[in-house]
Amino acid sequence: MLDRIAEAVKTSENIAVLPHITADGDALGSSFALALALAGIGKKADVLLEEKVPLIYCFLPGMEFSSVYEEETGPKMRRARHYDLVIALDCGDIERLGTRRKVFDAAEKTVNIDHHQTNTGFAALNLTDTGASATGEIIFELIGHLGQKIGRDAATSLYAAIATDTGGFRYSNTTPHTHEIAAELIRLGVDVADISQRVFDITSYGKVKLMGAAIRNLELLEDGKLAVMAVTNEMIRSSEAREEDSDGIINVARNIRGVEAAAMLRQLDSGEIKVNLRSNNYVDVAAIAARHSGGGHKRAAGFTTAGVLEQVKEAVINELKEAL
């Protein structure tokens, strides 16, 4: 399939690369690296995004090929720009293209490159490698099939793609081949320490202050097996944090030695309470979330409910206690 995709690339001139909505490090890094390689073989490459590139990824080489796609509607509607070929990257299904589905539908040739097990095969040419830790691994191979040497810039974006999707080579999706590709990318000139600091270490003052506030109300219950924390609107305001800064804070609770289950309650502007649940070994938090019309996996799930923070917290604690 890589050969067929390489052939489709070679016979096209105007190519659009479409990472998924709310693009992450893998989607962006893979797209930017591919755009660099396409430009290297003389193609006109555009990376069309649904949203602006998040601040932490703005250092990635190849970002200069990207722009936020603006749907043209109403009286000023023109024909969407025509592409010979569109390549959807890291998208499990066509919905993940958002408004850019129009660009996809209007193209002559369509390609779908992904590593998610659930990929629906929505393009003319589909390559889903579920053994790849990141779409970045597949793009590494594809660039080779295009007969292109990967430069330092593309290597940097591919390294970031793979590093972010494996949590820095720490998640269970990390394979021997993942490390072999990382070795090759470092040989191509990647500055490991610099990328790692930018992607994993640097954070905002607001997020740090919010973390401090959340730790202040962290409670350890049931002989330390249950950890509960809450983030209120007032905490976000006084920390000068942004809404998304509460992402990941639940891991502080989950990673305390001895904790089996963790909950984080987030008071939303709507007045509703968003509940995130995590477990480490045996508690099935998806079952608890399902009772409240939520979803997720056994070890990471969540739901949103009406109610007063303290009351919802009480109820969640009781349900988790029973599951322990």
Add this chain to the structure above:
Amino acid sequence: MLDRIAEAVKTSENIAVLPHITADGDALGSSFALALALAGIGKKADVLLEEKVPLIYCFLPGMEFSSVYEEETGPKMRRARHYDLVIALDCGDIERLGTRRKVFDAAEKTVNIDHHQTNTGFAALNLTDTGASATGEIIFELIGHLGQKIGRDAATSLYAAIATDTGGFRYSNTTPHTHEIAAELIRLGVDVADISQRVFDITSYGKVKLMGAAIRNLELLEDGKLAVMAVTNEMIRSSEAREEDSDGIINVARNIRGVEAAAMLRQLDSGEIKVNLRSNNYVDVAAIAARHSGGGHKRAAGFTTAGVLEQVKEAVINELKEAL
């Protein structure tokens, strides 16, 4: 040299492995893996430690070969147990053996395996590979030279050794070869997610609470270029944290976007103030530390001084302001 060391091993029966004092993940993981390999070729192997194995490394396979060395002195003094061969691991100089220097001095054959540039070559056979990210990389090669296949247990301890000394493949010492060895170790059965969680994620409740308290007094000055935080005895007490739990907290300050220099002040029981300094790009914190008879590198240094916390803080802020 690997061949000569392998020969020394093969012609010995009783072998002591000596990691450095206050042994870290690399020193312990390398020692345990080597002991497993030595046992695999029928040798009697002891890993002699200066201190107990820290809790986070107690899962490492091969720990069963280790014991805390107790110096025998006074009327009950006996001859130190005799070893044909001692192997010092990850020790830059002989002082790093602490009280176990007696065991080293009493052995027939001595070997020193290390990756620090400053290694003094204190044994009969010395192997210092400064290109190795971790001593674990060298032990990986040595086990091959012993004609031993690395089992899953030794692979796990070697992986932990390399992962900890590279900050999870994030520091600038990470080389292509580091990743190639990681690939091989995963092929040998290492459970990446499990080790990574144990080594990097799991932390104590006391450390989390102390972090929250330190964030509460975190100050951002000079348009966000300077970050200062303090840890008092009262904060350690109320967080139920241990002294060593303040290690690393300064990175929270250093990693805030826009920060160039960070300081953490620690009120010691002696009444003195320990000052840790970090910078990201250009401030030479070693120069500041040197003025106070401290030491370190340009980007990480420290000193201890008499004084009242608030006054020392004021002085440190002024010195950092000047350097900005």
